[in-house]
Amino acid sequence: MTTKPGAPKGNKNAAKDDGATSFIHARCTPSAKAAWVMAAQREGLKLTEWLVKTLNSNA
Numbered sequence: 096m097t098t099k100p101g102a103p104k105g106n107k108n109a110a111k112d113d114g115a116t117s118f119i120h121a122r123c124t125p126s127a128k129a130a131w132v133m134a135a136q137r138e139g140l141k142l143t144e145w146l147v148k149t150l151n152s153n154a
Contacts, residue, residue: 123131135145
C-alpha cells in the first residue's frame, strides 16, 4: 500500500490521549445545536470541547 506525498497518516483524532473513553449521546433540536456550535466557535473550541467545558463549569 502506498500513500500520496503529504497524505495524512492515521486518524489524528484517535491519537488524542486526554483520558476520555466514555460517550454521551443526547438528542436536541437543530436550533439548539446550531446555537451551541456558534457559541463554541466564538470561543475557538470544537463543539465537544465546549460542551465538556460548559458542563464541567456547572457541575
